[in-house]
Amino acid sequence: MMTQFATMTHASFDVSNIEVEKDGIAYTVDTIRELKNKYKDTKLFFITGTDAVLDLPNWKDPEEILNLCTFIAVNRPGYVTDTLDDKLDKLMKNYNGEILSIKAPQLKISSTDIRNRIEEGRPTKYLLPETVEQYILKKGLYKKNEL
Template sequence: MEKKEKVIGIMGGTFDPIHNGHLLTAECAAYQYDLDEVIFVPSANPPHKVEKNITDAEDRYTMALLATMSNPKFRVSRMEMERKGLSYTIDTVREFKKLYPTAKIYFITGSDAILEIFTWKEPEELLKQAEFIAATRPGYCLSQLGQKLYDDYRDAIHPLEIPGLAISSTDIRQRIIEGRPIKYQLPETVEMYIKKHNLYR
């Protein structure tokens, strides 16, 4: 029997911190698109957040490891952390295509990020190199890409509806600053790591 091609999901992001919304998105994508594995790729130097204060990449990588270790389909890559310069998605996708030349590659992200894809580096080439799974959050619609663009790239962008996907890293950081609870919004291992290392205070 002929072996089917490997299907890989790449989930990029700052993961500052990684939370249950990220994990739920990855799990739903793995199920709906029959992914063999989902590789989380923490951004080292995201170009859209150059001016923002981002937690050290090693801390974000460790939190991603802690969050994903119980799922055999999940793993975490240091690819962008080990590459010099800004973390561009097109470069990451190209590297994964070299590592897995026969695999089908999906890039998993939020629909809010997809709406900004034409501000990314080499967006048209990116949409040729990988297909995108866009997790829908409240208030976002893929048709906002513009009808022509949406029609042109409809085959490369796949919506993924996530029930109750309203958790955000920004809100979690703000809750920690204000001393409000974050329990059940992210894995307990990540919550304990944040407390132990006094992050976001």
């Protein structure tokens, strides 16, 4: 739900509920297979942090994932990137896939910090899209349970 609110003003994004509706474990490879079947002639991109991309060898069927879509690795704050290009090149060679590296402005934002701020009644302005912030406040999410 929050992903829909976060992307509602961006016409280029489409939120899928495939994993939400799935019974049991939702593996990335299964989700991407389903998306590829649904959008046969569309090039799929998987945007995630460099830490997750470097963990691909531990995912289910990483070679198939990289054959079905292009990964976009976004740098994360505090993550050492000195040897990142070499590591990404090695992954691409090992799994015969395409990984693009994006150097984005680094913001020190963590979901844990945001939840703690909400629980403590501290502001979250500029840390979340306004639509997501409104949804969280309206639903009373992450508020401290007072007994």
